[in-house]
Amino acid sequence: MRVMKNIYPVVALTAGIMMASCNSVQRDPGKIYMPDMAYSRAIETYADPSSLKEAGINYNATPVAGTIKREGLAAFSLTQDKAGDTANYVASKQIPNPLPALNEKDMAEAKRIYNINCGICHGEKLDGNGPIYNGGNGPYPIAPKNLVADPVVSKMPAGQMMYSLTYGKNLMGSYASQLSTKQRWMIIHYVQSMQPGGAPKATVTDTAAVVKMN
Numbered sequence: 001m002r003v004m005k006n007i008y009p010v011v012a013l014t015a016g017i018m019m020a021s022c023n024s025v026q027r028d029p030g031k032i033y034m035p036d037m038a039y040s041r042a043i044e045t046y047a048d049p050s051s052l053k054e055a056g057i058n059y060n061a062t063p064v065a066g067t068i069k070r071e072g073l074a075a076f077s078l079t080q081d082k083a084g085d086t087a088n089y090v091a092s093k094q095i096p097n098p099l100p101a102l103n104e105k106d107m108a109e110a111k112r113i114y115n116i117n118c119g120i121c122h123g124e125k126l127d128g129n130g131p132i133y134n135g136g137n138g139p140y141p142i143a144p145k146n147l148v149a150d151p152v153v154s155k156m157p158a159g160q161m162m163y164s165l166t167y168g169k170n171l172m173g174s175y176a177s178q179l180s181t182k183q184r185w186m187i188i189h190y191v192q193s194m195q196p197g198g199a200p201k202a203t204v205t206d207t208a209a210v211v212k213m214n
Helices: 002-023 049-054 087-094 104-117 158-167 181-194 207-213
Strands: none
Touching: 087 158, 104 181, 158 181
């Protein structure tokens, strides 16, 4: 009995310490090995990258080099030529379209994204007479390239089209930020299907109708 009575103060003291520990608020998280992974930084949409650098944040919104998103295609293998050089532009002729021939549904999607991104300049008929030119009555005074009749563009290999879409060519800017690698190759399939002597033309129905069918 005497031993039991001596244990009571010890148990009470231990319980008191434990309760005090549970109720205390720990303000210091301690040492963190990789703080950027433990606490992700909130990046506001359209945030100015320069302000992030000033805060010591290294962020450029680009994926890790050599990585491919799930079900995605590898990025275009050639880099952009330096000013005055055309070596990679010429070499791009040898790069084939990695996508197989598009089925009706995919061709309809390719036509849709072409009209959204390219039709304003090159026209829905690919004749270079989009709204921006409009037969000379539009806001832009120079007719864009006619993709079906121009002697050079109408015979341009898929890889060279991809180079132009990825890095821009002449007055046309890059579409790498607006279109994924797969979408750019899809547009090339569509454009070549509409060109004389190009890939066999697929029957392109209205996108809504295709979705309804499926």
